[in-house]
Structure formats: C-alpha cells, structure tokens
Amino acid sequence: MSGRKESDFTASFGRDAGKRYLITEMSAEKAFDWGTKALLAMAKSGVDIPDDIKQRGMAGVAVVIVKAVGGLEFMAVSSLKRELLDCVKTYISAPSAQTHARNVIDGDIEEAVTIYHLCIAVIELHLGFSIAEGLSKLTSRTPSSAQA
Numbered sequence: 001m002s003g004r005k006e007s008d009f010t011a012s013f014g015r016d017a018g019k020r021y022l023i024t025e026m027s028a029e030k031a032f033d034w035g036t037k038a039l040l041a042m043a044k045s046g047v048d049i050p051d052d053i054k055q056r057g058m059a060g061v062a063v064v065i066v067k068a069v070g071g072l073e074f075m076a077v078s079s080l081k082r083e084l085l086d087c088v089k090t091y092i093s094a095p096s097a098q099t100h101a102r103n104v105i106d107g108d109i110e111e112a113v114t115i116y117h118l119c120i121a122v123i124e125l126h127l128g129f130s131i132a133e134g135l136s137k138l139t140s141r142t143p144s145s146a147q148a
Contacts, residue, residue: 009088009121015110020091021118022101023125026083031126034083041076084122085115 004025011019026034089101090108109115 005125007121007125009118011109011111011114011117013111013113013117016114019108019114021104022089022091023118023122024087024089025125026087030083034080037076037083038080041073041080044076045073081115081119084119087122087125088118 004027006025007023009021009023011017011021025031085104088104090104091099091101093099109118
C-alpha cells in the first residue's frame with residue numbers, strides 16, 4: 001500500500017455527466033518535479049510572484065497559479081496537464097458487474113470542461129484544500145481583517 005491520498009470525482013456536465021474517475025496522489029518525487037516545472041514555466045512567462053507569498057499560504061500560491069495560466073506557453077500547459085491526468089483513472093464496469101479503474105485513454109473524457117475540472121481536482125488533492133475556497137477566502141479579506 002502506497003499511502004497516497006485518493007478521491008473520487010463524478011463529472012456533471014454534457015456527455016461526461018455521471019462518469020466516475022479515481023484520482024490518486026502523485027509520488028513525492030513526481031509532485032516535486034511537477035511543481036518545479038510549473039514554477040519554471042511561470043517564471044519564464046514573466047508571472048509576478050509577490051514577495052509576501054509565504055504569508056498568503058497555499059491560497060496565495062493558488063492565486064499565482066490562476067493568474068499564470070493565461071501567460072504560459074501551450075507546450076508547458078499541455079505537459080503539466082498531461083502529468084495531472086496521469087493521476088486519473090476511469091471506473092469501468094465489467095460484464096460481471098465488478099467495477100475496476102484503469103488509466104484514462106483518449107476518448108474516455110468527451111468534454112473539455114471535464115479535463116479542466118479533473119485537473120483542478122488533482123491539484124486540490126495535492127494541496128489538501130479547495131482552490132475555489134482558498135481564492136474566495138483570500139479575495140474576501142478586507143484590509144482591516146487581513147491585519148487582524
């Protein structure tokens with residue numbers, strides 16, 4: 001047993017609605033390499049990483065990632081996306097009514113928005129919190145509450 005975190009994801013849009021996927025955390029080395037590639041891609045694209053990023057915690061990192069995506073080169077984004085999708089398996093029901101998970105192959109995901117949601121789910125599994133929640137908390141802080 002690897003001890004890696006896992007979570008289930010159920011698509012809710014279009015042709016993928018109701019399809020179930022298993023997300024498994026990357027190994028520590030792969031996660032480190034993915035994070036390094038992401039940071040290097042952001043640095044190469046000229047993304048401004050604030051000096052107080054450490055004080056903002058993971059929510060601050062999430063904001064930088066969201067801001068960076070628009071400025072990244074396609075090849076960097078494509079490579080990072082592929083590595084995230086390597087963490088995803090699709091549930092398959094066998095004729096014997098047993099369900100098992102296998103690696104996602106071309107055609108398993110039919111909606112682009114599902115790819116986006118799966119990538120977000122993989123990142124959230126690794127971060128240990130919801131990016132949307134983190135962004136909401138960070139952006140809803142007023143200057144007076146930020147100092148409290």
